[in-house]
Amino acid sequence: MRIRVGHLYPEYLNIYADRGNIAVLARRAALRGHELSVRAISRGDELRPGELDLLYIGGGQDREQALVAPDLAEKGPALAEAVAGGAALLAVCGGYQLLGRSYRGQDGSLMPGAGLFPLETVAGETRMIGDVLLECRLDGGEPRQLAGFENHAGRTLLDEGAQPLGRVLYGFGNDGVSGFEGCRVGAAIGTYLHGPLLPRNPWLADWLLARALAHASGGPPPALEPLDDTLEREAFRVAASRARERGGRR
Amino acid sequence: MLPVRLALETAAARAVARLSRGLGRGGGTTLPGKLLWRLDPSAVDALAARLPEGVVLLSATNGKTTTAAMCARVLGADRRLAWNRAGANLLSGVASALVGARKAELGLFEVDEAALPEAIARTRPRVVLLSNLFRDQLDRYGELEALAARWRTATASLDERATLVVNADDPVVAELGRGRERVVRFGLDDPRHAREGLQHAADSKYCVRCGAPYVYEAVYVGHLGDYRCPECGHARPELDVAARDVELRGTTGVRFRLVTPDGEGTVELPLPGLYNVYNALAAAALSSALGVAAPVLRSRLDGFGGAFGRFERIPVGGKRVVVLLVKNPAGANEALRTLETGVPRVLVLALNDAIADGRDVSWIWDVDFEPLLPHVERAVVTGARAAELGLRLVYGGLPDGRLEVIPDLERALDRGLELTEAGDDLVVLPTYTAMLALRGVLTARGHVAPYWEGGGR
Missing domain, CATH: 3.90.190.20 (Mur ligase, C-terminal domain)
Structure with missing residues (x-):
């Protein structure tokens, strides 16, 4: 089956090796006989909600974020419609912040967000940098872990009742105090974790692929055939041990 | 004579260096400097001020150690250098080099990108060479734009008699020379070696003056090249020092025609890649700014075999x-x-x-x-x-x-x-x-x- 992927602003938001996440999705889809067809969606391009099964938005430096923020805010309603229709989405770091309601800079400036995630981000004085380990329970199933690296000045505050991606075992997470990391709305996931995230956390790549396939087929998320993830497990093991040894906080 | 306190401090630091080597704990490249730096940071200022030919600093994301070694080969033939040769490039490393080199005449220091402002403030250099800024270790240096802003402030504070040597092919770095009187600009001039386009995730793609995307006549390394902004006209400045007719020989080496203000001729290096041509250009521009004549410069650069571990x-x-x-x-x-x-x-x-x-x-x-x-x-x-x-x-x-x-x-x-x-x-x-x-x-x-x-x- 063909999975239609919209990669938002790849020429602006690519600071944390975001193509690694796309490469993982493409290969893991291909190994199961599916094809990822990735299209760049940039400033001024139209985003047609029903025509995308998976959306991706990466991180950028402040300057690049400011350049795309107004355009992304305009795409907000279309993004919300896509996610409400079951499309999967992964937003990392800067892209995650921009999908909230707003980002307030240190100088007091207010950058509008797309409003997909029920949260606000405020720039802090220090950056939160380091290895992170999370525990997630995405569909009420067994708890699973995610290992990544975070580097952000923004403190992200979830609205009351908003669903985080996971709990911080080691590292800072959204704001360094709440113990929450990321946000989830439907099959849309926002997170500060890069590394990139998906190579060493293949279960999340498969979770996103299954939801994208469900959207493409109109059926339920299929069970994906297991792959040999020996190397992925080893990379996760080392990354997780780094978070335990030197994560920002407990 | 050194002031008494400084003399004691440097003597103590030298003893630590000997001890470190004696114990087989490495070259003692950073320990004495760390000690001196701890005891009295202003010792760096005082030791630098005593160098009769002054100090030259160089910084970049890539190529610092190789470029410094090339400069040392060209400049060190006629004068004694205080040089942080092993690449210990924080202020403590500069301090170590100052302590370790007795009777040095010229200070030649590669400096960590983030440490450049303080190095400028303390050593009051007569020449500063800035070669490139690429994204690098975001967990350590932060965003490239923040680093560029610190470089802007630091270079603006330079004495007006100081010379700034900049890579004209890096828009952010070249812009640091804008409005200064004493600037030497170097760059590559051989479109045959242009890449097809910007590398994946290139930096500094947008005009430093107006934010529009640059158009490139030629991209050589990363975002380094011959650029022009279609909106405001900001373009690569004229080159004072250039490499033409570049011949790349895989991992074996390079050969190119080196053009300096007072002459041109061929240079051959057993080092690979366009990036080493850039390193040689940077060293040539700096040496030329210090008055080394073109033929001397070329003969000393020629055959340079590389810096530690690079x-x-x-x-x-x-x-x-x-x-x-x-x-x-x-x-x-x-x-x-x-x-x-x-x-x-x-x-x-x-x-x-x-x-x-x-x-x-x-x-x-x-x-x-x-x-x-x-x-x-x-x-x-x-x-x-x-x-x-x-x-x-x-x-x-x-x-x-x-x-x-x-x-x-x-x-x-x-x-x-x-x-x-x-x-x-x-x-x-x-x-x-x-x-x-x-x-x-x-x-x-x-x-x-x-x-x-x-x-x-």
């Missing part, structure tokens, strides 16, 4: 280990590009994640491994993050069955050598601390001298 060809039992240090996407891409003309059958890639390597290893995904991978017969990945690097290659298209994951560096090196046929090169691409460790192995086996005995040749 690029080395080490004979090991009828084979050669070719070490190309990789630190960030731009540098790694250039290292890989030198392999394009003759892709090695066997590659050893080493990824560590200590602070000096960058704790965040995501940068490996910004390296363009893809064109090389289908041609590599065996890739041995090693280091603390070997598995992560293995994933990078697998997801980048390395055919099945060609990957070996051996986290232990020494075992990986031996495996690489075992896979290499007699008379062949084994190409090794390590990050900084992996390079040190591998070099340690080769030193222990007697293949290479330790770095404080003048290594790097």
Whole structure:
């Protein structure tokens, strides 16, 4: 089956090796006989909600974020419609912040967000940098872990009742105090974790692929055939041990 | 005479250096400086001010150590240098070099990008050479734009008699020379070596003055090249020092015509890649700014064999280990590009994640491994993050069955050598601390001298 992927602003938001996440999705889809067809969606391009099964938005430096923020805010309603229709989405770091309601800079400036995630981000004085380990329970199933690296000045505050991606075992997470990391709305996931995230956390790549396939087929998320993830497990093991040894906080 | 306090401090620092070497704890390159720096940071100012020919500083994301070694070869023939040759480039490393070099006449210091403002404030340099800014270790340096802003403030504070030497091909760096009287600009002038476009995840793509995307006449390395802004007209400035007719010979070396304000002629280096042409240009521009005549400059640059650990060809039992240090996407891409003309059958890639390597290893995904991978017969990945690097290659298209994951560096090196046929090169691409460790192995086996005995040749 063909999975239609919209990669938002790849020429602006690519600071944390975001193509690694796309490469993982493409290969893991291909190994199961599916094809990822990735299209760049940039400033001024139209985003047609029903025509995308998976959306991706990466991180950028402040300057690049400011350049795309107004355009992304305009795409907000279309993004919300896509996610409400079951499309999967992964937003990392800067892209995650921009999908909230707003980002307030240190100088007091207010950058509008797309409003997909029920949260606000405020720039802090220090950056939160380091290895992170999370525990997630995405569909009420067994708890699973995610290992990544975070580097952000923004403190992200979830609205009351908003669903985080996971709990911080080691590292800072959204704001360094709440113990929450990321946000989830439907099959849309926002997170500060890069590394990139998906190579060493293949279960999340498969979770996103299954939801994208469900959207493409109109059926339920299929069970994906297991792959040999020996190397992925080893990379996760080392990354997780780094978070335990030197994560920002407990 | 040194003031009494300073004399005591430097004597104590020198004793520490001797002790460090005596205990076999490395070259004592940073310890004495760290001590002096701790005791009295202003000692750096005082020691620098005593140098009769003053101080020159150089900084860049990539090429600092190689460029400094080239400068030392050109400038050191006529004068005694205080030079931080082993690349200890924080203020404590500068302090060590100042302490260690008695009767030095000129200070030649490579300086960490983030340490440049303080180095300028303390050493009051007569020449500052700035070569490039690429994204590098975001966990340590932060965003490139923030670093550029600090460089702008620091260069604006320079004495107006000081000369600024800038790479005209890097828009952010070239702009630092705007409005200054004493500026020397260098760049590459050979569109035959232009890349097809900007590398993946290139930096500084947008005009420093108006934010519109640049149009490139030629892209040479990363975002370095001959650029022009279609909106406001900001363009690469005229070159005072240039390289033309560049000939690249894979990992063997380069040859080019060096054009300086007072002459031109051919230079040959046994160092690979356009990035080493940039390093040579930077060294030539700096030396020319200090008054070294063109023919002298060329003859001293010619044949320069490389700086400690950056690029080395080490004979090991009828084979050669070719070490190309990789630190960030731009540098790694250039290292890989030198392999394009003759892709090695066997590659050893080493990824560590200590602070000096960058704790965040995501940068490996910004390296363009893809064109090389289908041609590599065996890739041995090693280091603390070997598995992560293995994933990078697998997801980048390395055919099945060609990957070996051996986290232990020494075992990986031996495996690489075992896979290499007699008379062949084994190409090794390590990050900084992996390079040190591998070099340690080769030193222990007697293949290479330790770095404080003048290594790097």
